[in-house]
Amino acid sequence: MTAKPDTATAWGTIAHLGTVELFTPELDGSIWFFTEILGLTETGRRDGSVFLRTYDNYETTSLVVTERDQPGMGPTALRASSPEALDRIERALGESGHEVTWIDGYAGHGRTLRTSDPDGHETDVYYDTEWYDAPERLRPALKNQPQAKPNRGVGVRRLDHVNYLAADVLANAEFHQQALGARATEQIQLDSGKIAARWLTYTQKSYDVVYTEDWTGSTGRLHHIAFATDGREDILRACDICIDNDVFIETGPHKHAIQQTFFLYVYEPGGNRIELCNPLTRLVFAPDWRLVTWTEEERKKGQAWGLKTIESFHTHGTPLV
Amino acid sequence: MTAKPDTATAWGTIAHLGTVELFTPELDGSIWFFTEILGLTETGRRDGSVFLRTYDNYETTSLVVTERDQPGMGPTALRASSPEALDRIERALGESGHEVTWIDGYAGHGRTLRTSDPDGHETDVYYDTEWYDAPERLRPALKNQPQAKPNRGVGVRRLDHVNYLAADVLANAEFHQQALGARATEQIQLDSGKIAARWLTYTQKSYDVVYTEDWTGSTGRLHHIAFATDGREDILRACDICIDNDVFIETGPHKHAIQQTFFLYVYEPGGNRIELCNPLTRLVFAPDWRLVTWTEEERKKGQAWGLKTIESFHTHGTPLV
Amino acid sequence: MTAKPDTATAWGTIAHLGTVELFTPELDGSIWFFTEILGLTETGRRDGSVFLRTYDNYETTSLVVTERDQPGMGPTALRASSPEALDRIERALGESGHEVTWIDGYAGHGRTLRTSDPDGHETDVYYDTEWYDAPERLRPALKNQPQAKPNRGVGVRRLDHVNYLAADVLANAEFHQQALGARATEQIQLDSGKIAARWLTYTQKSYDVVYTEDWTGSTGRLHHIAFATDGREDILRACDICIDNDVFIETGPHKHAIQQTFFLYVYEPGGNRIELCNPLTRLVFAPDWRLVTWTEEERKKGQAWGLKTIESFHTHGTPLV
């Protein structure tokens, strides 16, 4: 995983995760969850979609929620690190035979390059973006913060990562590594040699996107999206908020062995799995980070402090199949 | 401070602090502060007063807020540990020459014995009380908790203590010790021998009421009331909430040397000083606890971790004089 | 559960839990665990026993550890609230037909009344006690604290509670209620009507001793003893310390539904189950607290945030049978 600063797909070509779109059959319930429980701010509604943001996002939008018959996910949008980086990505995708189209931006983004990963998850890349300008009532006390911290719900800081399900984990991970400049930081390798999951980063966070094997043969599905909290105590507080508001807790709180993230998994009322995550101050700085591979044997030990992985973690994805 | 279980004013005669009444010239602002910032629940309005409760109070009311020209305080109500204890307090007050009257209870209390401390702070004692029955939307997930934890603001657990200003600290402290069975746990003694502040408890919390010297010659004034949070992180979160909502922070967060409480002092919009406090799990269990006396020299070191006591801490009380 | 201040066994007769003795077949390992992992301080060794203390204990000793072939427990010592209270307990035990003997105190205690609960757990009561005087190197910065906070391990604050196994939960709980003045705060009642567990308190902590049904027909066994930490973060930190030091984590961290305690269960090297617990600032103040009864149906929901109770929690006790 040597840094390749002179190639089109070097690490650093993508600056960070921008937005994700979720589908929900229960629009009101989902919006209640994201605003009242997680503490996101609704910034507007357009064409059947609701636009939401976390308090520390310098851009306008973190999450787009759209009503559909089934839960699931729409496009993931990534911000390129420069206009030139966006062009290089276009060329790299073209040269490697991926179909690309230019679309009008949404969610505050400028012109946007749309492609999809091999599994069919739509993937957008943009550079131009609208910076968030908080209205008076949401103005923060500190000028280095885009918005006042929410006074309701968990008050999550940012959209942290997306965990896709895919039939072929390796092919999809390599798409992010080769075409988009992601680095692989950790993975699960089965005794058969097959890669069952891989964690990838565009940043110095230890992961921004994850691929986990979809055992159902379906494509384009979502395992979960995650929002980062300020600290672990926000997740413990979230647990109490969830039980008092009938939000289903699937598992947690606990600490992942892989990536060491402190986690809580819940289902939003539309059925999508949502993670609240906190990595403490852990970051991956080594430009030549050595990919950590976990074996089946090691995975049997469960999570970091011994919690066994819950069965539904292997069976629940959206859309449901 | 030996336990005196067979006398009228033994420790244990008062079970705990019940309610406090605050006066405010800015009723709407004060109610906004207590509900939106601290996360108290309003339970009703009657005769110009607003009734509020913290989420872990088994009784109906923690705080009564009443509009007045000036900030300041009304009665403090204490719950006796039994009907017999209430009678014993009546006798003890009578024998020691304190005026008492029986009044109708308010704030969910039954018949109430009203007296006042030597400085003129009205002090009520009651035994019969209404247990809180949460309405459907505030019903908790856990049956050993009276109410769902608030999903907005700090979400304070309980009214923790009252800090009175008084011309004669010792006389007032001894009133609580002799007539009401309080124990003194810590105090400040000036080089002159004068007691400048004393901390008193009815429970195994290290203090429930405090007297601090009022340098103005006024009587019946309030230094602050305090609400306990679940943990210290709730106070750190409160700091961010306060600055983003223009709530004035007077001092903190820091740890008191005396009593070791983690603290934050703010002013509610009506002008009363409010403390958010957290003692961690510290409790005083010794039935023969040895009163801790702090000297002027020791107080000069500032708070536990070195913060100097802010000047306004010695000058601001309500009503303002 | 009305307070009965005029009877020998009124609540308040016992002031607090003093010490517990544990047996271990691995003395060195157990002492390493209590000092290096939990951060207790060893104060001396005598007659094959090692004396240990938590940093916020005003008495000299919190825990006595003694080498034996099997893990398990020796006496639990309770401090009476006054010399008169100790006498009243002697009378009450005698009148109710319990055998009592006076023994010389150990662990810094004066003359001690020894009896046992119906299940055979030795129970000591004392009033006279030695206050801890920290040696120079352990002297605290704050004079209201008995000892400097440990700079190694978890740094637990106090011995918090003892959970006994007993063939007949109700009989043993009633012994504490009737002879020793404990209050019952929560219990589990099976559909058959049988009480399967009961939580009892002498203080305003919500429990000091617990009885859980022993399914093996053995007597005098231990389920666990618990140490309270300052905050929840100390328990999360403890998790990392445990895995890096090969201390077995049985279950947690999570929050109990019953009593709402944040918990972690580990086994010390001698085989005894040890809980690290944190109740936040939760206390039980009502003198007429209404016993909370949990049904089988309610228990099936698992712990507060959904964790299922681990099987070994129902099968592991010491000594092993």
Add this chain to the structure above:
Amino acid sequence: MTAKPDTATAWGTIAHLGTVELFTPELDGSIWFFTEILGLTETGRRDGSVFLRTYDNYETTSLVVTERDQPGMGPTALRASSPEALDRIERALGESGHEVTWIDGYAGHGRTLRTSDPDGHETDVYYDTEWYDAPERLRPALKNQPQAKPNRGVGVRRLDHVNYLAADVLANAEFHQQALGARATEQIQLDSGKIAARWLTYTQKSYDVVYTEDWTGSTGRLHHIAFATDGREDILRACDICIDNDVFIETGPHKHAIQQTFFLYVYEPGGNRIELCNPLTRLVFAPDWRLVTWTEEERKKGQAWGLKTIESFHTHGTPLV
């Protein structure tokens, strides 16, 4: 601050801060502080220097401590993101007229390019580095962590940043920006137009190095170095550890307005100022981050929650002058 990925000094050329060397007139005291209080691990001694590491450093060394008559600092070493990046830095420094020499690496580093900033702080850049291989007793439970988490002291995660004093803040900041690819994220600008402090980053942390004006006319001095903790609670725990171990707390804990870091400043026994810092999960992701400028007026408000900046913060630097 547009990303300049094709120039020698693009952001990303430096991967991260590697090591800092501190001088101390009290070697034993300083080493006691770094190992027993902060929880660093000593890895060896060579040529009068002691080599120390934080637990989450993938390289061997975080801090080098060397005995000298006066406190102060030696070289700061930065890791380049690739061998090519190291070469580009050499060219860029040469072209801009900076003197450079190649030296043998120390502290586990390979061949090292040595230069100095305009103020005379020695600055080293290396790429080759030795990865840490923990000895058996320090082996972590989780394979994605280089070392077991320390069981003593604060247990800091990493060397976080260096704050230099410099006569000309702007010139020194621009050296890092132009020759080394740093990005400026925040600064203080006096009413006169002069830049009094600037915060710079090589990573997605919001700062790695800081320049603050040295009012004394001296050169090459240190304001402080900082170590990041896992969470804020580690800093609160550190406060207690410091007072019980006679470590001088200069100011804090509190939250900086600039960069929002939760902080505690102490002096190690050698006299150097050390910060314990925690940014929660705050990171700067925007490739075109807009430099935040704080005015004199804004600075008068004090820190984020109102703490006034302590006088010694403007007068204490090492070496003392």
